[in-house]
Amino acid sequence: MTEVSLPAGWKETSLENLIAFALGGDWGKDESFDDPDYVAVRCIRASEIKRWEEEKGQTAALRKIKKSSLEKRALIEGDILVEISGGGPEQPVGRTVLIDKAALSQHPGVEKVCTNFFRLIRPSSMVYPKYLSYFLHSFYKSGKISDYQGGSNNLRNLKFKDYVTITVPLPPIDEQKGIVAKIETLFSELDKGIESLKTARQQLKAYRQAVLKHAFEGKLTKQWRQQNPDKLESPEQLLARIQQEREQCYQQKFEEWKRAIKAWEGSGKEGKKPSKPKKIKEISTLDSEVLSSLPETPPGWMWGKLGLMTCGVEYGTSAKSSGVGDVPVVRMGNLRGGIIDWSDLVFTSDKEEIDKYSLQEGDVLFNRTNSPELVGKTAIYKGEQEALFAGYLIRVNHIPSIVDGRYLNYFLNSLIAKGYGNTVKTDGVNQSNINGEKLQGYPFPFCSLDEQVEIVTVLDEKLSTAEKTLEEIGAQLDKAGALRQSILKKAFSGKFLPKYRQEQ
Structure with missing residues (x-):
C-alpha cells in the first residue's frame, strides 16, 4: 500500500496489472553475420542509459537478429525498458527508460530492439506510458529497488517476478496526462537552473586549468625569479642535484634496512625478513616527440621524467578490508579533486599491512x-x-628535497599530465590502467624547491575561491537531484492537481 491516502478517484494496482506485454531482449548476432533469416537492427544496451536523455540511443549497437524474434521484440512508442542484469554489488539494476518518438527516430529505417540485459514491458491502455515511466523512475530513485535485487557480488539482477508486484497509484487516464504535463513543466524549470550551474562549473574548471597551465609554464612566478636570481639553477646544476638527492635517498634506505636486519636477527628472526631496497633505476631522458609537445620552460627549469624525483613508486595493499577495523584504507573512490574524501571508508586491523602501507x-x-x-x-x-x-x-614516494608534494599533486591534476596519461594508458573493458612504470615516464617540470613552494602559494591563493564555489555548485546540484525526486513523490501522492480534480 502507499504511505499516504490517495485522492478520490484514484486506486492502487500492481505493476503486473498495467502490463499488456513483457519480454526479454535479444542481443542477436554480429553485424557481419550472413543469414537470410536475420535482419539488421539497432540494439539498445545498458551503456546507452547513462546519456539517454541527451542521446536517446544514438550509440545503439548494429546487430542482426532473426526476423521471427524481431516481430516480437521490435520497440514501439510507449514501451518501457527495465534493466534486469548488471555487474557488481552497486550496479544500478532496475533503471528504466521510455521509448518515445525521439528514440525511434534515431537511425531511420532500422528497427530498434533491446539487449537481453533488459526486460521490455508494454503498458496496457489503463495507464499513460509517460506516467508509468515517471513512477518507475521515482521508485528506483527512492532506493526501494534494492529490495528487488538479487545475485552475487559479481553479477546483480532484478527479481522481475517480484518487481511486477509493486503497487502503483493510479488516477484516471486524463489526470495521469495532467500530472505528466505538470511534472514536465517543473522539470523544465529545474533543468534550466541545473544547466546554468553546470555552465558555471565548466567555466570554473576551465579557469582552474588555465591557471595550472600558466603555473607549469613558469608564468605565475616570472616576477619571483627576477627578484630571486640567487635561487635559480641551470638545468645542468638542477639535474646534478637531483641525481645526488636520489643517491642519498637510496643510501638512507639501505642503512635503515641494515638496522632492520640486525633487529630482526636479534629477535631470533621472528616475523617476515625486511626487504632489501632496490637500487635506484637510471631514468632516461624524454624523447624528442614528447618534448616537442610540452610548453617551453623558463630559466632554472627543465623537463624530465617523473621517475627522477623518486627512488621507486609503490602499489598499495591488496589485503581484504571490511566495514570495521582499526585503520581506514583509502581507495580510488576517496580521491576527489586533488584531496582525499574521508567518507565511505573501509578498514583493516592487519598490523603487518598497516606498518607497510x-x-x-x-x-x-x-x-x-x-x-x-x-x-x-x-x-x-x-x-x-x-x-x-x-x-x-x-x-609516488617522491623525494621531498627534490619535489614539494603539493606541487606534484597540482601538476598531476593538470591537463598537461592528463593529456600525456591518455597517450600511455592501457584500455580494457570499461576500465583503463596506467602502471607504475608508465607513471615514472610522465614528463615533469622540474625547478628549484623554493620556486615550487612559491608556485603552490600562488595556486592556493588563486584557486581557493574557485574550489569553494565548485563545492557550492556541487551542493546545489545535489539539492536539484533531491528536488526532482520530491516533485515525483508529490506527483504520485495526488498533491499536484487538487484544482484539476475539483473542476472535473
Whole structure:
C-alpha cells in the first residue's frame, strides 16, 4: 500500500496489472553475420542509459537478429525498458527508460530492439506510458529497488517476478496526462537552473586549468625569479642535484634496512625478513616527440621524467578490508579533486599491512586503474588521520628535497599530465590502467624547491575561491537531484492537481 491516502478517484494496482506485454531482449548476432533469416537492427544496451536523455540511443549497437524474434521484440512508442542484469554489488539494476518518438527516430529505417540485459514491458491502455515511466523512475530513485535485487557480488539482477508486484497509484487516464504535463513543466524549470550551474562549473574548471597551465609554464612566478636570481639553477646544476638527492635517498634506505636486519636477527628472526631496497633505476631522458609537445620552460627549469624525483613508486595493499577495523584504507573512490574524501571508508586491523602501507603526510597517491575518464586522478595526504592505501593506488614516494608534494599533486591534476596519461594508458573493458612504470615516464617540470613552494602559494591563493564555489555548485546540484525526486513523490501522492480534480 502507499504511505499516504490517495485522492478520490484514484486506486492502487500492481505493476503486473498495467502490463499488456513483457519480454526479454535479444542481443542477436554480429553485424557481419550472413543469414537470410536475420535482419539488421539497432540494439539498445545498458551503456546507452547513462546519456539517454541527451542521446536517446544514438550509440545503439548494429546487430542482426532473426526476423521471427524481431516481430516480437521490435520497440514501439510507449514501451518501457527495465534493466534486469548488471555487474557488481552497486550496479544500478532496475533503471528504466521510455521509448518515445525521439528514440525511434534515431537511425531511420532500422528497427530498434533491446539487449537481453533488459526486460521490455508494454503498458496496457489503463495507464499513460509517460506516467508509468515517471513512477518507475521515482521508485528506483527512492532506493526501494534494492529490495528487488538479487545475485552475487559479481553479477546483480532484478527479481522481475517480484518487481511486477509493486503497487502503483493510479488516477484516471486524463489526470495521469495532467500530472505528466505538470511534472514536465517543473522539470523544465529545474533543468534550466541545473544547466546554468553546470555552465558555471565548466567555466570554473576551465579557469582552474588555465591557471595550472600558466603555473607549469613558469608564468605565475616570472616576477619571483627576477627578484630571486640567487635561487635559480641551470638545468645542468638542477639535474646534478637531483641525481645526488636520489643517491642519498637510496643510501638512507639501505642503512635503515641494515638496522632492520640486525633487529630482526636479534629477535631470533621472528616475523617476515625486511626487504632489501632496490637500487635506484637510471631514468632516461624524454624523447624528442614528447618534448616537442610540452610548453617551453623558463630559466632554472627543465623537463624530465617523473621517475627522477623518486627512488621507486609503490602499489598499495591488496589485503581484504571490511566495514570495521582499526585503520581506514583509502581507495580510488576517496580521491576527489586533488584531496582525499574521508567518507565511505573501509578498514583493516592487519598490523603487518598497516606498518607497510601507512600514509605519511605529504604522500601523493595516483589512481592507476579506473574508468577511462577517471584513471590517473591524484590526491595528496595531509595527515588528517591515520590511514593506509589500497592496491588500485600508487604512492609516488617522491623525494621531498627534490619535489614539494603539493606541487606534484597540482601538476598531476593538470591537463598537461592528463593529456600525456591518455597517450600511455592501457584500455580494457570499461576500465583503463596506467602502471607504475608508465607513471615514472610522465614528463615533469622540474625547478628549484623554493620556486615550487612559491608556485603552490600562488595556486592556493588563486584557486581557493574557485574550489569553494565548485563545492557550492556541487551542493546545489545535489539539492536539484533531491528536488526532482520530491516533485515525483508529490506527483504520485495526488498533491499536484487538487484544482484539476475539483473542476472535473
